[in-house]
Amino acid sequence: MRALARNKMRSFLTILGIIIGVAAVIAMVSIGEGAKKGIEERFASMGTNLLFVYPGSRNIRGVQSGFGGFTNLKPDDAKAIEERCDAVKATSPSINTRAQVVYANKNWNTQIQGTGEKFPEIRNWRVVEGVYFDESHVASGAKVCVLGSLVKQNLFEDEDPIGKTIRINKIPFTVIGVLESKGEQGGFFNRDDMIAAPYTTVMRRLRGVDYINSIDVAAVSADKTSEAQRQIEELMRERHRIAPGAEDDFQVRNIADVAESAAESTKIMTILLGSIAGISLIVGGIGIMNIMLVSVTERIREIGVRLAVGARERDILLQFLIEAVVLSVTGGVIGIIVGVGASRLMKYISLFSNITTVVTPESIMLAFFFAASVGIFFGYYPARKASKLDPIEALRYE
Amino acid sequence: MGLEMNDKIIRLENIVRIYQIGETQVQALRGITYSVNYSEFLAIMGPSGSGKSTLMSILGLLDRPTSGQYFLEGVDVSKLSRDEMAAIRNRKIGFVFQNFNLLSRTSALENVELPMIYSHISSKEARDRAMAALAAVGLKGWEHHRTNQLSGGQMQRVAIARALVNDPTLILADEPTGNLDSKTGAEIMDIFCRLNQERNITLIMVTHDPVIASYARRRLYLKDGQIVGEEVSQGACDRAPASGG
Numbered sequence: 159m160r161a162l163a164r165n166k167m168r169s170f171l172t173i174l175g176i177i178i179g180v181a182a183v184i185a186m187v188s189i190g191e192g193a194k195k196g197i198e199e200r201f202a203s204m205g206t207n208l209l210f211v212y213p214g215s216r217n218i219r220g221v222q223s224g225f226g227g228f229t230n231l232k233p234d235d236a237k238a239i240e241e242r243c244d245a246v247k248a249t250s251p252s253i254n255t256r257a258q259v260v261y262a263n264k265n266w267n268t269q270i271q272g273t274g275e276k277f278p279e280i281r282n283w284r285v286v287e288g289v290y291f292d293e294s295h296v297a298s299g300a301k302v303c304v305l306g307s308l309v310k311q312n313l314f315e316d317e318d319p320i321g322k323t324i325r326i327n328k329i330p331f332t333v334i335g336v337l338e339s340k341g342e343q344g345g346f347f348n349r350d351d352m353i354a355a356p357y358t359t360v361m362r363r364l365r366g367v368d369y370i371n372s373i374d375v376a377a378v379s380a381d382k383t384s385e386a387q388r389q390i391e392e393l394m395r396e397r398h399r400i401a402p403g404a405e406d407d408f409q410v411r412n413i414a415d416v417a418e419s420a421a422e423s424t425k426i427m428t429i430l431l432g433s434i435a436g437i438s439l440i441v442g443g444i445g446i447m448n449i450m451l452v453s454v455t456e457r458i459r460e461i462g463v464r465l466a467v468g469a470r471e472r473d474i475l476l477q478f479l480i481e482a483v484v485l486s487v488t489g490g491v492i493g494i495i496v497g498v499g500a501s502r503l504m505k506y507i508s509l510f511s512n513i514t515t516v517v518t519p520e521s522i523m524l525a526f527f528f529a530a531s532v533g534i535f536f537g538y539y540p541a542r543k544a545s546k547l548d549p550i551e552a553l554r555y556e
Numbered sequence: 557m558g559l560e561m562n563d564k565i566i567r568l569e570n571i572v573r574i575y576q577i578g579e580t581q582v583q584a585l586r587g588i589t590y591s592v593n594y595s596e597f598l599a600i601m602g603p604s605g606s607g608k609s610t611l612m613s614i615l616g617l618l619d620r621p622t623s624g625q626y627f628l629e630g631v632d633v634s635k636l637s638r639d640e641m642a643a644i645r646n647r648k649i650g651f652v653f654q655n656f657n658l659l660s661r662t663s664a665l666e667n668v669e670l671p672m673i674y675s676h677i678s679s680k681e682a683r684d685r686a687m688a689a690l691a692a693v694g695l696k697g698w699e700h701h702r703t704n705q706l707s708g709g710q711m712q713r714v715a716i717a718r719a720l721v722n723d724p725t726l727i728l729a730d731e732p733t734g735n736l737d738s739k740t741g742a743e744i745m746d747i748f749c750r751l752n753q754e755r756n757i758t759l760i761m762v763t764h765d766p767v768i769a770s771y772a773r774r775r776l777y778l779k780d781g782q783i784v785g786e787e788v789s790q791g792a793c794d795r796a797p798a799s800g801g
Contacts, residue, residue, distance in 0.1 A: 459657065460659055463657045463658075463659065463670070464674075465618075466618065466645065466651050466657075467651070467670055468642050468643065468645045468646020468674040468675065468722075469642060469646075469673075470638075470639040470642045470643070470674070471638060471639060472639075473674055549618045550618050550619055553653070553657060
């Protein structure tokens with residue numbers, strides 16, 4: 159122990175590897191946890207009675223089409239679901255595209271979300287300025303739009319956007335409303351970075367297609383979601399003329415399923431980030447082993463004296479092992495402080511401004527125990543080497 | 557005969573030690589048979605390469621003989637494991653080396669406490685015993701000095717206190733005055749004499765200095781790994797004023 163204090167600089171450099179490793183693990187895992195929490199919050203704010211209808215994989219004469227290349231979901235499907243399923247309160251067809259948006263001398267690239275007039279009701283998303291487009295706008299394919307709060311901020315700053323004309327892919331749209339801010343809890347993307355327009359307009363003017371990407375469905379209440387799901391599946395099979403026993407060409411998922419799969423993907427990301435950071439911990443451990451080996455060589459005489467006065471192998475082994483563990487645990491504690499600090503600080507660095515970080519006690523414990531075991535693992539070999547020294551040779555060592 | 561044996565603290569039966577250096581074998585000890593009485597003061601002398609250091613290592617249980625038997629206080633210790641040897645070194649044997657072998661940048665007190673770490677003595681008692689041992693070698697007041705602040709003679713006194721602290725029956729000294737001037741050497745030898753006479757500790761000392769060897773009551777001469785002579789006379793210790801019986 160005293161040997162560590164005697165070589166302050168060397169001890170510090172040794173534990174630097176562990177500090178960086180532990181800090182990296184905590185910071186990386188906090189990003190992953192932040193993304194997970196963001197997703198959970200986002201789905202919670204959408205409401206628990208939400209369902210989505212997606213086109214499914216379809217087998218056309220033996221050719222399996224890939225996911226995403228589907229054209230078989232039509233606006234009429236949404237209308238039929240709303241009219242004929244009594245567990246369904248409202249539906250909104252959804253079709254998305256990305257586009258360059260220009261207002262005066264400003265421009266911005268954002269997501270254009272084509273929706274029905276019931277979108278704010280279904281998604282539990284209020285309009286704070288102006289109004290949302292209504293049934294007649296949708297029916298006529300009117301060139302009107304409602305801005306997400308981030309787009310409003312970027313294009314108009316403090317100016318009143320209502321009634322102004324913006325150009326989406328050079329097509330003029332009139333701004334009729336602004337959505338409330340949903341905040342940044344989306345993890346890596348910001349939900350306020352979007353423009354809503356009637357789905358009919360997006361289909362015809364921006365995409366030039368006759369199908370939609372998905373249908374948002376609100377069940378009459380949260381406990382009716384499974385019934386709504388069953389009714390939708392029945393209706394869709396009938397509408398798409400799917401023979402009994404044949405595979406669906408669509409899929410209905412409720413919000414819990416979607417949230418779960420999103421959480422799954424962030425979990426994989428967390429593990430990936432954490433394990434990359436974990437590698438740096440192992441590198442730090444090799445640093446500890448290196449310095450412990452040097453320390454053993456330097457202190458061969460001391461080990462000889464200890465053996466001569468009656469130290470058993472175990473005593474010497476423990477002495478060096480404890481030194482290694484003290485190094486790694488000290489590094490672990492400092493690393494935790496640095497890691498927690500770094501994940502707090504990330505909010506203030508513009509590059510990471512839309513990354514939410516959450517430091518969980520589990521990630522701290524994990525990093526700490528990992529650091530301690532790295533110390534034991536990499537301290538064992540030098541400690542064992544010290545304990546096996548021949549006392550006579552050790553005493554004579556110059 | 558068994559009774560007689562128990563009077564001897566050390567009994568060596570045909571001790572042979574062969575070192576294997578590469579392909580060649582070096583016979584450091586070629587059959588040593590010898591006994592040492594309790595409370596003896598023995599000096600082992602001989603030219604370098606005579607095997608006296610090897611013999612000291614075996615006597616101190618730092619090494620095992622290739623063949624032969626070593627009885628310490630009537631118990632065969634020539635085939636013990638490393639940890640069993642360590643336990644006996646800790647309880648029964650004190651070492652004093654030519655180059656002191658103290659832990660650097662550590663206080664005199666901590667150096668003397670070192671053997672007691674391994675005999676599981678409470679830190680309070682260890683402190684008391686270390687203080688007493690330091691006082692016995694005349695270092696009262698120097699307990700908290702670091703070893704690198706001490707003179708050679710003081711360092712050797714710390715080493716003697718360390719050898720003494722676990723109340724050993726045997727102290728082995730390897731050229732204990734080799735790094736000291738003759739006046740300091742004489743002071744160290746006086747301490748050894750007192751320990752031998754007042755505490756009845758058996759002392760075995762390796763030296764090539766006839767003046768230092770003359771303190772011992774018995775002198776053993778080694779050459780080429782064999783005993784070539786033995787001399788018994790009144791040692792300088794017996795004439796020294798410290799003598800009390």
